[in-house]
Amino acid sequence: MKSGLEVAVNEPNRVKTESKWKKGIKKTWPLHLLILPATIIAVVFHYFPILGLVMAFQDYKPWLGFMNSEWVGFKHFEALFMFDESVQVIWNTLIISVLKIVCGLFVPIVISLLLNEVRKSGIKRGIQTLVYLPHFLSWVILGGILIDLLSVKGGLVNRMLVDWFNIQPIFFLGDGDWFRFVIVVSDIWKEFGFAMIIYLAAIAGVNPSLYEAAEVDGASRLQQTINVTLPTMLPIIVVVATLQLGNILNAGFDQIFNLYNPLVYSKGDVIDTFVYRSAMLKGDFSFATAVGLFKSIISFVLIVVSYRLAYRFGNYRIF
Known part of the structure; x- marks a missing residue:
């Protein structure tokens, strides 16, 4: 009181x-x-x-x-690990997402470093615009373009392989291993231009006096990039890499849904597409919900861990 x-x-x-x-x-x-x-x-x-x-x-x-x-309690969660199909889906998701994260981190860094060496601003801006454009196109549009380009009969890529290199047509979207390759490469092609924005901003923030000091010491452009630019970019690289951990179970539903087919289920089916087929096509709503909830819980834990790592190693925080 x-x-x-x-x-x-x-x-x-x-x-x-x-x-x-x-x-x-x-x-x-x-x-x-x-x-x-x-x-x-x-x-x-x-x-x-x-x-x-x-x-x-x-x-x-x-x-x-x-x-x-x-x-029925945890019956559907137990079934998730009992069926070979669902276990394979989890492995497919991990493999595709890890490849996307690693390649999607490496390629924008390399391209941004190369683009930083272009001295003519007009050419530099033109290249930036061209590589940004695919990010703003949906996978419905890009999926249709890729299907036409990679078609076994009449596809531009296969015609080039046959006419120029005398190589037999490759069933890119019907072979599991090639399908994973197409998924990773096309995702990098679509997103690396937008991801470059962060690294170009980090490069723009480098103190010019550091380059001048390195040039006075006789450092070449390559040595300046390795010893000045990359160390300055390292904190933002660490932050981006750690934050990507939260997406390790997101292999890209839109992309895979628009490109996959029953021939590549064993190598290309991921958690999101598996949930879609289980719920919408098979009508097994309970099992699909259990799979989705399992993914959400793991993703939540990974997001928390990634933010803690980003704060510890990159001094990055939202709150």
Whole structure:
């Protein structure tokens, strides 16, 4: 119980705080009204569907609903590790996502270093624009282009292999190993231009006096890049690399969904496409929900770990 003296002392502070809060609301209510539609959309499409996670612990039947479907506990989670198909899907996801992360980190760094050596600003800006463009195209469009280019019959790539190198046509989208190669290379081609923005910004922040000192010491352009540019870029490289850990189970649903087919399920099927087929095509909603929940939990843990690593090694933090 607070004494009368404490109440008397705290009352003016409380009134003053409430007055400031009301004045603040009067000034900022248009901004709150502006974000209201986005808040409603986020609640409806991101938070409300969380209630559907109960299907992972039920033998869910749409005609029975959540309330009347039979509860089966962790049955579907156990099945996730019992079926060879689901285990293979997890391995496919890890392999494809790790290749994307490693190559997607290395290629933008190399290209940004090479682009930094271009002295003519017009050429430099032209190259930047060209490599940025694929990022803004959807995988629906790019998927159709790749299917035409890589077609066994009449595809431009296979015609070049036959006419120029006398190599038999390659079934790029029908062979599992080649499919993984296409997935990784096409993803890098689409995204490396946009990823370069971060590294070009880091390079632009390098103190010019460091290059001048290195040049006075007789360092070549390559030596300046290795001993000045790369060490300066290292903190942002560490941050980007650690933050990518949270995406290790995201192999790219849009890309793979638009390119894969039953011939490459053994090498190209990933968790997201497996969940889609299990739920939407087979009607096994409970198992698909269990797989999706498993992925979400692992991704959440990896995101937390990646942020801690980014803070420890790159001094990067959001909050």
